[in-house]
Amino acid sequence: MAAATARYSFGADEHVFVEISEGMSLEAFFKGMAITDALAKRKVPGVTEICPANASYLVRFDPDVIRPDDMMALLQQLEREVGDAGLELATRIIEVPVYYNDPWTRGTLMRFRERHQDPNATDLEYSARVNNYPSVEAFIDAHAGSPWFVSMVGFVAGLPFLFQMVERSKQIETPKYLRPRTDTPKLTIGHGGCFGAIYSVRGAGGYQMYGITPAPIFDPAQKLPYFRDFMCFFKPGDIVKYRKIDRAEYDRMTAQVEAGTFDLRIRPVAFSLSKFLADPAGYNKQLEEILHGH
Amino acid sequence: MAIEIIKPGLATTVQDAGRPGYYNVGIPLSGALDQYSFRCANLLVGNDENAAALECALLAPELSFDAPAIVAVAGSDATPKLNGAPAPRNEAFAVKAGDTLAFDFMRLGARLYIAVAGGIDVPSILGSRSTYGLGAFGGFQGRKLAPGDRLPIGIASPQAKAGRKLPADLATPLPKETELRVVPGLYFHRITDASAETFFADTWAVAPEADRIGYRYKQGRPLQWRERKQPFGAGSDPSNIVDAGYPYGSIQVPGGVEPIILHRDAVSGGGYAMIGTIISADMDKIAQMQPNYKARFVRVDMERALAARQDYRSLLDRLRTALT
Numbered sequence: 119m120a121a122a123t124a125r126y127s128f129g130a131d132e133h134v135f136v137e138i139s140e141g142m143s144l145e146a147f148f149k150g151m152a153i154t155d156a157l158a159k160r161k162v163p164g165v166t167e168i169c170p171a172n173a174s175y176l177v178r179f180d181p182d183v184i185r186p187d188d189m190m191a192l193l194q195q196l197e198r199e200v201g202d203a204g205l206e207l208a209t210r211i212i213e214v215p216v217y218y219n220d221p222w223t224r225g226t227l228m229r230f231r232e233r234h235q236d237p238n239a240t241d242l243e244y245s246a247r248v249n250n251y252p253s254v255e256a257f258i259d260a261h262a263g264s265p266w267f268v269s270m271v272g273f274v275a276g277l278p279f280l281f282q283m284v285e286r287s288k289q290i291e292t293p294k295y296l297r298p299r300t301d302t303p304k305l306t307i308g309h310g311g312c313f314g315a316i317y318s319v320r321g322a323g324g325y326q327m328y329g330i331t332p333a334p335i336f337d338p339a340q341k342l343p344y345f346r347d348f349m350c351f352f353k354p355g356d357i358v359k360y361r362k363i364d365r366a367e368y369d370r371m372t373a374q375v376e377a378g379t380f381d382l383r384i385r386p387v388a389f390s391l392s393k394f395l396a397d398p399a400g401y402n403k404q405l406e407e408i409l410h411g412h
Numbered sequence: 413m414a415i416e417i418i419k420p421g422l423a424t425t426v427q428d429a430g431r432p433g434y435y436n437v438g439i440p441l442s443g444a445l446d447q448y449s450f451r452c453a454n455l456l457v458g459n460d461e462n463a464a465a466l467e468c469a470l471l472a473p474e475l476s477f478d479a480p481a482i483v484a485v486a487g488s489d490a491t492p493k494l495n496g497a498p499a500p501r502n503e504a505f506a507v508k509a510g511d512t513l514a515f516d517f518m519r520l521g522a523r524l525y526i527a528v529a530g531g532i533d534v535p536s537i538l539g540s541r542s543t544y545g546l547g548a549f550g551g552f553q554g555r556k557l558a559p560g561d562r563l564p565i566g567i568a569s570p571q572a573k574a575g576r577k578l579p580a581d582l583a584t585p586l587p588k589e590t591e592l593r594v595v596p597g598l599y600f601h602r603i604t605d606a607s608a609e610t611f612f613a614d615t616w617a618v619a620p621e622a623d624r625i626g627y628r629y630k631q632g633r634p635l636q637w638r639e640r641k642q643p644f645g646a647g648s649d650p651s652n653i654v655d656a657g658y659p660y661g662s663i664q665v666p667g668g669v670e671p672i673i674l675h676r677d678a679v680s681g682g683g684y685a686m687i688g689t690i691i692s693a694d695m696d697k698i699a700q701m702q703p704n705y706k707a708r709f710v711r712v713d714m715e716r717a718l719a720a721r722q723d724y725r726s727l728l729d730r731l732r733t734a735l736t
Contacts, residue, residue: 127598129659130692133662133689135597135659143644170436172656174654176435176656176681272679275547276439354436
């Protein structure tokens with residue numbers, strides 16, 4: 119069995135917090151997924167919440183049912199048992215249409231310009247510059263050009279955090295706003311630090327804003343076909359590929375959403391972390407073929 | 413039968429024992445912030461202690477009833493007025509069709525619970541009738557109440573009767589200064605030894621930004637972070653971490669300036685280091701703190717946290733024995 123290397127800490131009497139790694143990496147995320155999956159399968163009495171995150175996870179438990187020390191010991195045992203086994207993931211790839219540089223996020227970012235690092239540029243212009251892209255168009259092509267892993271769902275209901283599936287040197291990194299906005303349009307595509315996000319509901323936010331998707335991702339009324347199972351669409355481990363759309367397509371899709379006929383392109387995929395790490399660009403091309411193949 | 417909202421108060425919502433099990437997709441526990449007072453109100457009117465009731469923050473609502481009912485009010489100290497005449501707190505009383513229930517201002521405490529025999533009969537979503545405001549679902553149409561809302565009431569139990577009274581020693585304590593017990597941990601190692609001292613030594617006051625999501629505290633000395641090269645993906649501020657799950661009751665200190673304690677409508681995760689967690693037995697106390705009430709954070713270990721949890725359970729058992 120492998121050694122336990124994660125850091126374990128109690129969140130008072132009802133939580134164990136486990137930091138797999140201080141920094142973000144796909145390896146840390148996969149290890150957290152493997153441990154939390156193994157824990158869920160055991161159906162341990164007293165465990166009330168199992169929340170995988172980017173490079174950590176959180177478990178909530180009832181200490182009247184399972185003693186805190188026993189809870190932590192079980193998680194340490196699972197870490198040793200899982201070892202490096204969790205490198206394969208049966209998941210799905212989803213195409214998310216994005217209207218980049220749209221009028222709604224642009225209008226919102228102008229209202230909060232005094233909270234931004236660069237009040238004289240848009241979020242896209244600023245992000246393109248700090249990531250050394252020659253133009254906004256080239257930056258958007260990079261953003262939409264490779265897939266993203268959903269590495270955490272949360273903050274608010276159904277909001278995915280996404281980690282770009284490229285070599286670290288190519289990863290988009292941007293600071294968050296100096297002070298968070300009090301408003302973000304629903305379904306904004308955002309980015310902060312090394313993480314992307316899709317804002318599932320309207321509300322406060324500190325990520326740079328790049329565009330908007332017509333596809334709802336959280337719906338308590340579960341109206342569209344892809345909400346059949348649950349009101350939150352995304353799950354940790356999902357793979358997302360953005361596709362650029364224009365205003366006409368955005369309007370057409372929005373009308374389909376309102377009519378209840380809109381659906382997402384979703385394909386099952388068996389993801390291998392080792393194959394991806396060996397050749398990210400080649401592997402991403404295969405993922406694209408799975409998404410658009412017959 | 414139904415209750416009609418005449419004036420909604422500041423933030424009145426339908427809440428019950430909460431909605432565990434969906435925090436992994438960002439849907440928080442929700443439910444009454446002060447579970448003890450909420451249970452008092454329900455047991456006084458003969459309800460199941462988890463029945464849905466009204467939670468009122470800082471300014472209570474004005475309601476009218478379209479049929480006779482048994483009602484009880486528990487939690488913060490605001491005198492109920494039934495058709496303008498004082499009605500009891502912590503005691504079940506009868507209302508008639510057409511009666512109006514209003515309240516004086518809250519002298520002490522911040523959350524008042526109004527239970528009606530039969531419970532508030534809104535639809536149960538994912539196993540709970542609690543309102544989750546950010547997600548706009550649960551409770552009454554997923555939001556705080558507004559004038560003209562009509563809340564359906566369930567069928568009262570045969571146990572419902574006027575005059576059932578809470579023994580005085582079981583009433584919710586409503587101090588203006590509170591000790592909140594903390595188990596240090598999570599990212600506690602990120603603050604300096606000096607800041608670890610001042611955090612527990614200083615007196616903190618509740619800031620105006622205090623709601624069901626979180627309670628912000630001010631007036632203590634800012635916290636300093638240990639020097640480090642920030643890990644990949646964590647963000648540039650020393651109070652930033654790679655976005656992680658936030659425990660209920662966890663204390664984050666953005667920029668090291670004002671601690672925020674997450675409560676039952678918590679955002680489920682984010683990128684601010686948490687330096688410890690309020691013990692489960694003290695979460696109700698936070699709900700009764702008005703802006704400017706004072707808190708001291710008291711460092712405890714797991715053993716004391718579990719002992720306090722046992723005391724809280726014993727208190728609930730005494731409450732059930734006294735009222736059933």
